[in-house]
Amino acid sequence: MxxxxxxxVDGLSRGAVYAAFALALVLIWRAARVVNFAQGxxxxxxxxxxxxxxxxxxxxxxxxxxxxxxxxLLGALVDRVVMRHVDHASPLNPVIVALGLVLVLQAxxxxxxxxxxxxxxxxxxxxxxxxxxxxxxxxxxxFVFATIGVVVCALAWMFARTAVGLRMRAAAxxxxxxxxxxxxxGGMLTLGWALASGVGALAAMLVIPxxxxxxxxxxxLVFVSAFTAAVVGGLxxxxxAVVGGLxxxxxxxxxxxxxxSDLTPLAVLVLLLAVLLVRPGGLFAPVAARRV
Amino acid sequence: MSAADLxxxxxxxxxxxxxxVLRAVDLTVPAGTIAAVVGANGAGKTTxxxxxxxxxxxxxxxxxxxxxxxxxxxxxxxxxRGMAHVPEGRGVISELTVDENLRLGGLxxxxxxxxxxxxxxxxxxxxxxxxxxxxxxxxxxxxxRQMLALGRALVGRPRLLLLDEPSLGLAPRVxxxxxxxxxxxxxxxxxxxxxxxxxxxxxxxxxxxxxxxxLGQVVxxxxxxxLRDDDDLRHAxxxx
Numbered sequence: 001m002x003x004x005x006x007x008x009v010d011g012l013s014r015g016a017v018y019a020a021f022a023l024a025l026v027l028i029w030r031a032a033r034v035v036n037f038a039q040g041x042x043x044x045x046x047x048x049x050x051x052x053x054x055x056x057x058x059x060x061x062x063x064x065x066x067x068x069x070x071x072x073l074l075g076a077l078v079d080r081v082v083m084r085h086v087d088h089a090s091p092l093n094p095v096i097v098a099l100g101l102v103l104v105l106q107a108x109x110x111x112x113x114x115x116x117x118x119x120x121x122x123x124x125x126x127x128x129x130x131x132x133x134x135x136x137x138x139x140x141x142x143f144v145f146a147t148i149g150v151v152v153c154a155l156a157w158m159f160a161r162t163a164v165g166l167r168m169r170a171a172a173x174x175x176x177x178x179x180x181x182x183x184x185x186g187g188m189l190t191l192g193w194a195l196a197s198g199v200g201a202l203a204a205m206l207v208i209p210x211x212x213x214x215x216x217x218x219x220x221l222v223f224v225s226a227f228t229a230a231v232v233g234g235l236x237x238x239x240x241a242v243v244g245g246l247x248x249x250x251x252x253x254x255x256x257x258x259x260x261s262d263l264t265p266l267a268v269l270v271l272l273l274a275v276l277l278v279r280p281g282g283l284f285a286p287v288a289a290r291r292v
Numbered sequence: 293m294s295a296a297d298l299x300x301x302x303x304x305x306x307x308x309x310x311x312x313v314l315r316a317v318d319l320t321v322p323a324g325t326i327a328a329v330v331g332a333n334g335a336g337k338t339t340x341x342x343x344x345x346x347x348x349x350x351x352x353x354x355x356x357x358x359x360x361x362x363x364x365x366x367x368x369x370x371x372x373r374g375m376a377h378v379p380e381g382r383g384v385i386s387e388l389t390v391d392e393n394l395r396l397g398g399l400x401x402x403x404x405x406x407x408x409x410x411x412x413x414x415x416x417x418x419x420x421x422x423x424x425x426x427x428x429x430x431x432x433x434x435x436x437r438q439m440l441a442l443g444r445a446l447v448g449r450p451r452l453l454l455l456d457e458p459s460l461g462l463a464p465r466v467x468x469x470x471x472x473x474x475x476x477x478x479x480x481x482x483x484x485x486x487x488x489x490x491x492x493x494x495x496x497x498x499x500x501x502x503x504x505x506x507l508g509q510v511v512x513x514x515x516x517x518x519l520r521d522d523d524d525l526r527h528a529x530x531x532x
Binding site: 163166167169170173174176177178179180181182183184185 | 345347367368369370371372376377379383385386387388392395396397399400444448
């Protein structure tokens, strides 16, 4: 029972990161109909910037802040300089370009920082607190939950309640009509990329210290898990991404805890395959509106 | 051109790809009037509206709105110049609620207080919409979508309203109500309307000016009453 509680909490903590990363994928998918395969590499690049800033100033929090800002800027830059100029006639084009971007980013990071793992700092202890003799969760886990909770709620509020959120949704659903109504559709698209990349950078900052450390490939496996989470939830559903992230986190935690950690990459792929076979639109796919 | 002409179009050439659909269109719409553009399928009526609102770039010619040349103005800036375009199929965003669709029509406005007033006025004008604020666009009937599209344009308090086939797919009763509403808006608020219609009879019944297009050109522009009542003209240009 103790072990089950531990694995559940650990899974949820990991799942929260997947949820954030999956949410970032969904943001871009909804805005631009592109699955951003470069998101992992972009997030790692932002984390390296944070690493440099933290190393120079000795402040974790300054680095944390800089990572998010760097993520936002990198997202806007990728949209304006690269993705905007890709012909979207075939859905494969942006995917190939994104994969190319991964190679470029990882090569540059490798040249600048070296292809070795660097230890990443945490602002809070990672040793678990015990409640009634059971090791439950660490202060760092709490920090992860709180941060991601705040970000998810802030995004949900922004999209549902603010003028800019309404513009972003309108631009994504009906770009031509939105332009006729005075919406700067190109600007909304850039904003979508920036927000998604910022959320991705945040997720990278949270998850990298719990893994092997900072490395140009540090987010590769996280990306696979988050992509699965996004597909499980349905690429169009932000709520689905969050639930999908938690489900994938729990699944991986149970599989690695009860069946051995060798099996976790396999478990992710089995889940991905199962969802694609049974419900290709994802568990949260809305019933398609009939268009007249 | 007189000072009272809100829209002046000179020698407008536009199309998709190499072959122009519009071949030198000239058109003048006085402020506070309704102009109906009629003509056979493929005459270039929808293309004319799309070229006016910048959705396709004209390759030659001039569009002047209230004395201001619109050449090169990006589409999203045109609402700020006072032009509203309700496109073919009406462009209701199915995934957004009625209220969100309507608010979107006024988001660009700096004067937030007046944007709120305009929204209230639209809800008073289209009572059924007020009862369905939280419904999604795709849950509406054809008539309600029509109201929503018109209302969304009106929230921006346009000077010129471009309407593409407002009667398409609607019951005659709903069409009559729409046409009556356009006349009401013209008389009460001085709205100028340029509408494109297949339904020649109902369009000429409401319009001040009738514009007949054929093969990408304006073949005649005359008072709507003349086109409606002069049998020879009607036979020659409208074929009934």
